Each structure stands twice: as structure tokens, then as C-alpha cells.
Amino acid sequence: MTLTRRLTALVLAPAFSCTLLLHTAPAALATNCPAVDAIAVPGTTQTNPKADPDEPVGVLGNILEPLRKNAPVRMVTYYTPYPATIVGGTDGGGYRASKNAGIDATNARLKAVSRACPNTVFILTGYSQGADVAGDIAAAIGHNRGVIPANKLLGVALVADPSQAPVGQPTIGLRDPGMGFAGVRSGGFGSLLQRNGLLSICAPRDYYCNLPQGDLVMRMIGHLGSQLDAADPSGSAQKLATIFMGGLIAPAAAAINQILQLVNDPNLIPNLISRGVAFAQALAQQLFYLAGPQVAGAATNLVNAVTNVINLVTSRAWAAIPAAITTIATTASSVGAALAQMKDRTTTINVSGFGPVGAGISQAGGVNIGDLAAAVLDAISIATGGVGSQSTGMFGPTFSQFSAANVAQAVKRFAAFIEGGFHENYATTPLDKAGHTGTQIVQRYFVNQINKLV
Known part of the structure; x- marks a missing residue:
């Protein structure tokens, strides 16, 4: 049966x-x-x-x-x-x-x-x-x-x-x-x-369970809202903001580890064809909105390197494959190093502005969307001005998404999700x-x- x-x-x-x-x-x-x-x-x-x-x-x-x-x-x-x-x-x-x-x-x-x-x-x-x-x-x-x-x-x-x-x-x-x-x-x-x-x-x-990966506004609000210490919403929000920034990096770092595991796997070729491109594309998607050119550029090179190996396998150009695999490993390691640098820099961001965000989320009478949006924008403004120029450049693409228009649009999309009953x-x-x-x-x-x- x-x-x-x-x-x-x-x-x-x-x-x-x-x-x-x-x-x-x-x-x-x-x-x-x-x-x-x-x-x-x-x-x-x-x-x-x-x-x-x-x-x-x-x-x-x-x-x-x-x-x-x-x-x-x-x-x-x-x-x-x-x-x-x-x-x-x-x-x-x-x-x-x-x-x-x-x-x-x-x-x-x-x-x-x-x-x-x-x-x-x-x-x-x-x-x-x-x-x-x-x-x-x-x-x-x-x-x-x-x-x-x-x-x-x-x-x-x-x-x-x-x-x-x-x-x-x-x-x-x-x-x-x-x-x-x-x-x-x-x-x-x-x-x-x-x-x-x-x-x-x-x-x-x-x-x-499937928050749009590029919707950093709702990702941040969801992270804070689900992790706040109710006894100290402002204080815990400040700490959690740093953790959130590190959390943005974690999926990309996990994808890098997966690719490096593939490179060292004795069944590299079939695994690379079935999974390598998906991992590389997921990584590029993560870094597109997260990091500056020094990381996103390396991610693009990685996708190209994986694609190249698959093309070589398809055309049965076996002699060229070992060098191409070495390129994958080298490029993946380069991206991993850039991600580690980003993670280290998260501790330099001034997250004091996230205190009011935490207080707004934890309101017993319900969240005031207008006040919450204003608090998010203020927190991002403080964070952007509270880091050195080099760190600001590295996280520039991340911070730039927290504009007034993007915050309002994110809240509107979330409201549509709630009304849709999905x-x-x-x-x-x-x-x-x-x-x-x-x-x-x-x-x-x-x-x-x-x-x-x-």
C-alpha cells in the first residue's frame, strides 16, 4: 500500500x-x-x-x-x-x-x-x-x-x-x-x-516564518520584539541591537561554511551541481543589502566561480576543474574574512537609540505604529552618526534602508500580511x-x- x-x-x-x-x-x-x-x-x-x-x-x-x-x-x-x-x-x-x-x-x-x-x-x-x-x-x-x-x-x-x-x-x-x-x-x-x-x-x-530577507525594518522589529526583557525593555533593546547586526551576518557566514564544506567533500562534483549554486546565490542575496562593495563584490566572484566549475563539468573539461575548485575555496575564504571583519565592527555601533524602540514595542496598550517608526528612524540616525567613517561605509547599505519611506512601506506590508490571514x-x-x-x-x-x- x-x-x-x-x-x-x-x-x-x-x-x-x-x-x-x-x-x-x-x-x-x-x-x-x-x-x-x-x-x-x-x-x-x-x-x-x-x-x-x-x-x-x-x-x-x-x-x-x-x-x-x-x-x-x-x-x-x-x-x-x-x-x-x-x-x-x-x-x-x-x-x-x-x-x-x-x-x-x-x-x-x-x-x-x-x-x-x-x-x-x-x-x-x-x-x-x-x-x-x-x-x-x-x-x-x-x-x-x-x-x-x-x-x-x-x-x-x-x-x-x-x-x-x-x-x-x-x-x-x-x-x-x-x-x-x-x-x-x-x-x-x-x-x-x-x-x-x-x-x-x-x-x-x-x-x-518567511519574513522577506531584504525587509530589514521588520526583521529588526521582529527580533527586538521577540527577545526583549520585559523588566528592562530599553536596556535590553540597546544590547539586542548589536546582536541583531551580528545576526544579519550569520546567515551569510553559514552559507560560506557550507560552500567550504562542499569544496572539501570527496563527492564535490555532484554536490556542487545540486547544491553549490543555491548556496552561492543565497549568499549573494544576503550580502546584496548587508555589506559594501568589498564584500558584495567578492560574493559575486564566488557565484561566478561556482558557475564556472559547473560549466566545466558540463563541457567535460576535466583538466581545468582542479584550478577552478581552488578559486572557489580562495574566494569563499576571502568573503568569510570580510564577514568576520564586519562582525567585529558591530561592537562599535552606537545603539543607544534603540532604547526608545524597545520601550515602544513593549507598550502594554499596544504598539503605536507612528511612534515606533519615528523611534526606529531616530535609532538608525544615532547609529549612523556614532560609528567611524570606515565602519559607516561598511554598513552603509544596511543603514540606508531605514529611510522614512522604507519604514512606512514595511509597516504597510506587514499590515497587509496580518489582514491577509496567511x-x-x-x-x-x-x-x-x-x-x-x-x-x-x-x-x-x-x-x-x-x-x-x-
Whole structure:
């Protein structure tokens, strides 16, 4: 039976005659352990610390409950209760505090069930802020820093991850590398990617997981808004502004590392043809708006060098390939050195103007767009005047994008995104070539993972 037919049979067939395990507290699981414990982390406003973890929530409930009811093995579902608030939330903690609480609550569930049921394996999923939570937990587990061993995590599905990374997180729904509204989760997912242990989906027009990479205004506001310390919004905004500038450089640096790995790979030629151009083009896109000519020019040379090798392979000019590969390595190293220099210079930028930006974002009564736009422009003006001429030149293309017109346009685009409901349509929007919705894609993935136990 094909995977598609197995999914259809699983989701649409009547429930199995055997009684599935009821939702049970971890302490009582020892005598009746499930084969699979499915943990779902709901999105912003979808839950709270006192919510019933057995109550299905939103798109995650629509994904998991048909699987639970018809699973070929015993499976329970658990919807993590946590604040699920954003900036200026009712608990005063804001997004970062809410996310940390979600991580703690989900890890507590993983540890409790794992101790009571040593043979139980887990699937983990999250939507929106919940995907941010689940993604951080999965990344830690994949790098052997989590609360359970990686081999006990059967699969992870992230829906609209606000920490979407352009490198190390292959995502269904996006043609180009995506970047999250809350910044980029660096380091990837370790061993999970090596065994198909992670699925990420994102609708192309969903800003929370696919913020336009060139829209630095919204990237900065998203980064600050998701990382502010609610106890000291002004002070933390000043510190975070420097981190944000460094974060702009990180994706390009990651792309450079990928290219250097390709050069040193014994399977260079097939890998270069399948992945090299994509990496080089992604790098050039990053640097186009980030850096001055000394870096962007080298990036263009790198794209040309990669393209040259592919042309040599196509024309079977084998004798010329070794020298061309050396050119790739040399050019990539040159770009990497320029990026390192840029990262060092971020500490010289005067970020004191970002204090009012942080205070504006954290307003309990809601963000005043006009005041926020003015604060952003003031902060950029201070930053531009607070660095030496050489550093200003290096970051000139970055600062120049924070004009009054660009800030106003970015806010307008974001308002259109909110009105369009692109973040809420994962049950109806086709995300792959076959026309499957996000809900269907995640269900298919989990069906495949669960069937490995049968």
C-alpha cells in the first residue's frame, strides 16, 4: 500500500476496535505506557498555563487527533500549557518569557514520561510560537544537549517556525531560504536531519516564518520584539541591537561554511551541481543589502566561480576543474574574512537609540505604529552618526534602508500580511507540488514515522 493510501486509510477509517490509551498523567503511565507520546506546543493565545493539556488545540489538534484515534500503536496526545503571550502580554513577561516557559513545560513532559515509560518514543510538533519552542527543544536533542536521547524522538514537525533558518532547516512551502520573524536559530538540528527526524513547513506569504530577507525594518522589529526583557525593555533593546547586526551576518557566514564544506567533500562534483549554486546565490542575496562593495563584490566572484566549475563539468573539461575548485575555496575564504571583519565592527555601533524602540514595542496598550517608526528612524540616525567613517561605509547599505519611506512601506506590508490571514491558513493552503496543505503534509510525515514502529 502506498504512503498516500496508508494515510487515507489511517485518517478516514473508523477507529480500531482496541481501546487506545486514555490521556494519563505521567506518574500513572508506568503500568500502561503508550508506544508514542505526541507533544504539541500551541501557538500564541491558543493556550495558557492553566489549560487542559488533554484538550486538542487549533491546527495541531486537527493534525494529531485523527492519528491518535486510528493509530496502529498506542498513542497519547499532550498539548503543552504555557503563557503563549507576545510582547506586552497579560502576564507582563512578553514573548521571550513565554517561550522559555513553553520550553520548560515541554521538557518537563518529556522527562516525566521518559522516566515512567522507558520504551515510549515521542513525536513533537508546534505551531507559530509553539514551533519556536519545539524547534529549540529539537535542536538541543539533535545535538545531544536535550532532556531525552535523540533516538527517542521519532519525529518533529514545525509549522510556521518564527526562528526559521535559511541554512540547516529544509522547509516545505518555500522556494528560497526562509528567515523567521524572531531571528534565525543557528546550528541546525544535528542528528535529526541525518535520519529524516525533522519536517518544517511554511507558507510563502507567512511573515512569521518567511519574513522577506531584504525587509530589514521588520526583521529588526521582529527580533527586538521577540527577545526583549520585559523588566528592562530599553536596556535590553540597546544590547539586542548589536546582536541583531551580528545576526544579519550569520546567515551569510553559514552559507560560506557550507560552500567550504562542499569544496572539501570527496563527492564535490555532484554536490556542487545540486547544491553549490543555491548556496552561492543565497549568499549573494544576503550580502546584496548587508555589506559594501568589498564584500558584495567578492560574493559575486564566488557565484561566478561556482558557475564556472559547473560549466566545466558540463563541457567535460576535466583538466581545468582542479584550478577552478581552488578559486572557489580562495574566494569563499576571502568573503568569510570580510564577514568576520564586519562582525567585529558591530561592537562599535552606537545603539543607544534603540532604547526608545524597545520601550515602544513593549507598550502594554499596544504598539503605536507612528511612534515606533519615528523611534526606529531616530535609532538608525544615532547609529549612523556614532560609528567611524570606515565602519559607516561598511554598513552603509544596511543603514540606508531605514529611510522614512522604507519604514512606512514595511509597516504597510506587514499590515497587509496580518489582514491577509496567511499565518492561519495551513489547513487550506497548498504547500507542495501535489497540492497538499500544511495539515496534510505533517500528517503524512507522522504517519510515515509511526509506521516505522509497526
